[in-house]
Amino acid sequence: MVGFMLDSARLLESRGYYLRFIDHMAETGCDTLLWHFTDDQGCSLRFDSLPEAASNNAYSKPELRELLAYARDRGVAVIPELETLGHTRYITRSRSDLAELSENDEVFTSLCPVHPRSREVVGLLIDEVCDLFESALVHVGLDEVNFGTHPMTREALASSSSSELFADYIRFVHGRLARHGKRMMMWGDHLLKDPVIAEAIPKDILIANWQYTAKVPDATTPKLTGYGFEVVNCPAMISYDQPLAPGERFALENLRDTARHAREYQTKGVITTIWTPQRFFPDSLWPSAAYAAALMIEGPDALMADVLTRFFEARLGSPVSNGWVNALCELHQVMPMRDPWVAALRVDINELRDDVNLHRTAQQARRIYQALLDDRPDGWLDDRCCRALLLVAELHAHVWERVAAMQIAREDAALLAVSESLGERLSACWDEDRFADDPRKWQPVFPFDRDDHLLIAFDRGTTLLREAVASASRSKA
Structure with missing residues (x-):
């Protein structure tokens, strides 16, 4: 599994841009597009069960089917990422009657994990995603979750730990996906911090290990595989600390070190994430994406100058200086x-x-x-x-x-x-x-x-x- 993650939840690019990105992936040998289409800032798909969540210019289901067919014809699998617990303000701010499901007003919040309506709403969204996407994998987020202030959560915490509540919610999501024959994928940050959660959830979940420091902590992947999970490594070209373009001393070093890390521990692959489009111009990132693809496919010793020379000469059809x-x-x-x-x-x-x-x-x-x-x-x-x-x-x-x-x-x-x-x-x-x-x-x-x-x-x-x-x-x- 080698590919990229695009963040359309925070800002939608044009339909044509996504098609060109799929072309770029196919040309560089990538096979997986992780589509981060839901987050606090928006939802890039018009759901039947929650149409109010859709952002301006969100995809209709017919439009998305065309995109999925385009990707399939080029050998690129599209994995949807539906945020199901944290990063879910696209749900709680969509309708006034759903606002009560929100845990708090902090930057990182959550749905109330024990509220029946949380599971009802998320369950219906999962059903729609599974019916629409051909991918055997469905990414369900579960990163940066912050709960504990909702009255129903506080009541539940009187008899269960937050780790137990979290694990129970993960099992609910896993079970809903299993109804459709889908394999669950989730971010690994809470599992790295909390062994109680890691040990209490199904081991067939594919864990996306995101590490956005210049040097990837070597202990993270072995810790996750030690629990019995398969892992895909997820560096970042653009992240919270690296806007505008990837820098040599941070994001590019992160890409190289993740490529080394994935090979050393023989993980399921690498998906390079590109977050928060409001911080950059999409067409300026093509050379960086070509370099990221080379690192993922050729390995950490790929030279940026060589990759950029090949990229521009192929793109322009003539030598570059x-x-x-x-x-x-x-x-x-x-x-x-x-x-x-x-x-x-x-x-x-x-x-x-x-x-x-x-x-x-x-x-x-x-x-x-x-x-x-x-x-x-x-x-x-x-x-x-x-x-x-x-x-x-x-x-x-x-x-x-x-x-x-x-x-x-x-x-x-x-x-x-x-x-x-x-x-x-x-x-x-x-x-x-x-x-x-x-x-x-x-x-x-x-x-x-x-x-x-x-x-x-x-x-x-x-x-x-x-x-x-x-x-x-x-x-x-």
């Missing part, structure tokens, strides 16, 4: 982690670490962008990947230049004009493979998503610069 490939590799080397990147985007100077030299970082980013611009391949204007990569490199350079200027109180109209122009192009790029009418483009579902939203965070920085320029102009007057 070493300068272009080397600049792309360097762009990945300097990709920032979440906290400094968000602070720079929003021009939150006080949130930047003292060891970040803004002037030097801006100079480096500008040099990389200029190298990409100077060595761009023939036909780049006709290739949306090349255009997106150049836009990302330009954005990266401008964001650091802008925050560096603001740090020394250099606010000028020319800098503001660049920000405003770039903001318009970012918005247009967003619309190329997304739905311009999706309200999540400018208004995230939850306040805690605002800082990680590329357009919103960049626009906030532009607003601060605009206010500073206006203030400076008034002072001079």
Whole structure:
């Protein structure tokens, strides 16, 4: 099993983008697409039993059947991921009568695991998923679950432990899937933390072991297999700590180390996850996805420069220069982690670490962008990947230049004009493979998503610069 996970729950890409991603998977030898279509922020499928949960532009069942047939014809199995306990605000905020099933208002919440209606609603959703998807596997989430505050849960905890309640709920989901002859798949984070749960649930469940640190903890997979489970390893190109593009010192290292880990422990395979699309532009990730596929299939020693050369020459039908490939590799080397990147985007100077030299970082980013611009391949204007990569490199350079200027109180109209122009192009790029009418483009579902939203965070920085320029102009007057 080798493939990718796409997160359409938080933001839907266009129908055409998903078809192109399936083509890319087939071309690179991948055979599995894990479709994360439900989460707190949305649901990408129109359910008959819960139509109110559907996000804007969600797939109808006929549309999804077309997608599944397209994937099947290209040798790609689509595994649905239906969140069934945690990450289920797509259920509890869909109708007022279901809100009572929610455990709490924390970032990580849960359905009440003992409420009869929780099991009724989830059971019906499972039935629809099993009827619609051909996959023998159904992923049911079960990660980052936080329960214990609901009145019915508190009452149940008087006689049972939280581990026992969790295990009982897992057995319920497992049994519902078994009615349809489906094998259950789930995330492994709670099993790694809690042996009581791990020992009390069926061992035919396939465990997805997600580890998003640069180095994968070696003990995690043996711990899960030691309980008797089969395991698939799940690194991340884009995760909570790695927005915009995968960086050499974090996400790319995670991909390489997971490839090593999977081979060393002979697991069932690797599925590379791509989370939170509001943090990146989809067409800029094709080279990273090609590298991830090479690591999963060829092994951890695959060289990024070689992979990118092959990728672009096949894509463009002509040779590409070493300068272009080397600049792309360097762009990945300097990709920032979440906290400094968000602070720079929003021009939150006080949130930047003292060891970040803004002037030097801006100079480096500008040099990389200029190298990409100077060595761009023939036909780049006709290739949306090349255009997106150049836009990302330009954005990266401008964001650091802008925050560096603001740090020394250099606010000028020319800098503001660049920000405003770039903001318009970012918005247009967003619309190329997304739905311009999706309200999540400018208004995230939850306040805690605002800082990680590329357009919103960049626009906030532009607003601060605009206010500073206006203030400076008034002072001079």
